[in-house]
Amino acid sequence: MRATLGVLALAVVLAFPAFASTYYIRVLSGVWMFAALASGWNLVGGYAGYPDFGAATFLGIGAYTTGIFMTRLAAPFPVALGASGILAATIAVVMGAILLRLRGHYFAIATLGFMLVAQQVAANLEITGGGSGMNLPIAQSFTAFYYWMLGALCLTLVIGTVFLRSRAGYAIAAIRENQDAARALGIAPLPYKVLAYASSASVFGVVGGVYAYWFTFIDPPTVFDSDFTIQAIVMALFGGAGTPFGPLIGAIVLKSLDTALTSASVFLHNVFFGALVCVLVVFAPRGLASLTDGKGSIREAIRRDLRESGIR
């Protein structure tokens, strides 16, 4: 039953560009893009429980890799895209081996700092065009980006599903729940955390590559942009972090809402995610799921804790 539904949904989604207008193709491409980002963030933020606040670093690295490959080396797009994924993952392995040794607060802010570093490096290098950015060739067909984003999403969902059922997935879950206990069971945490981090980074890298070709112009502040990170995090948390399909649901709901808001008011669109985070965090810190199940949720636990400690 579920498989049939899945196949049906996939067929509809694949056939969508054949009967939809360009506007809706573009909107839905955006939805798939953010669904891929949210699901990609979920690999490290949800599964491993490491709050990555610098995920946009790898989107930027991917965007620039594709840009450099296509303009400086005249490489075909798929090759450039592959390079984006590989380079993002490689940098993530190197940086992850350092950053993932840090605890929560320190990891979060170090990843954020690393994004500022990457942005500054891109602005200072010559090959990236420095602060004035980089123009990519203009694609023949923009419908292709719909399928590239969809492909990136499907790849991410597959990684997410495989993770859950694999040895590595169990190890990562054990590390998230209790690192010391996992270590006592003979699981060396670092390699697994690096694996989760690099998988997430390669998703961001690939999406960044598609994004660069799609938007044809990139510069440091637009691709190394915390907005991508926060949207991915909020969508993942909204739909349910740590579940394989929650981030997809979160992205579909929130991106649709965001698109509707954009056509109503650009102002609302601009402040939407910032405001949403604040409201969501205060009223439903465990995401959509916690709104439906009242008892035993973290939200209740926090409330109880607050009541008992008398802060509120």
Add this chain to the structure above:
Amino acid sequence: MSDTVALALQDAVNGLLLGGMYAAVAVGFSLVWGILNIVNLAHGALVMLGAYVTYWLFTTYHVDPFLALPLAGCLLFCLGYPLQRLAINRVIRAPLLITFLFTFGLQLLITDLAQIAWTADLRSVTTAYSGRSLVVGPLTVPVVRLAGLAIALGLAELIQLLMTRSRLGSAIRATASDLEAARLMGIPAAQVYSLTFAIAAATAGIAGGLISLSFPIFPAMGPTYTLIAFVVCVLGGLGSVPGAVAGGMTMGVLQTYAAAWLGPNYDDIVAFSVLIAILLLRPGGLFGRARRFRA
């Protein structure tokens, strides 16, 4: 004295002047982190707001920027108190990710609103005395920055006195060290937390005002200062005012020497490298006691 020595000395002086600003940025950040156990990612956005308050008071009402500083502090205090009281207090005991996400969202929201209201243009506060410098032997000391350093140190001293000598300071420290015991002594925790955050916001506002006197300001300037505040706290040890001053000075001098060697556009890279080096090599901070940074 040879030119190289003079140049190195000049860099050291510039570094200390810059360090004063960093200390002013970090004092409030350190307070919130140490007392409330919240890494406030919106701290840089509060600094930005303080900078704009100073800028607008100066350009619209011709208020001298140094006189605008206390006003910026008061305004940010008035913003900080309800922010903590109505929002952050609700999530103060929530898991790390939640408080992080909240302050991250807040920083985006404030930045976006500032961008809509004031555009992304670079602005600066240029007074009649902005270009003046004291010349001491081979050294040149810009008057504005020297005054800024004095104010930053005064501010740090004030916060230190407040924390160690006043009833409020005792209440804040008591709440931080043992919430339960503090409550039994009749200390209203929610209020203490809100006041702590408001004081930190006020220092951020003043720091922003100081920054607007020496550097261009723009809505997205926040994250860089948040990163610097974090690095300064890691350098100087968490929740300590003298630590924030020492860390700020160290950071300022490092930053200035790095700029002299590498060029001016590498400040985030330097800050990040210092952070990683300290976290991995000296997890207790340069001056602080050993704490657990590692996973």
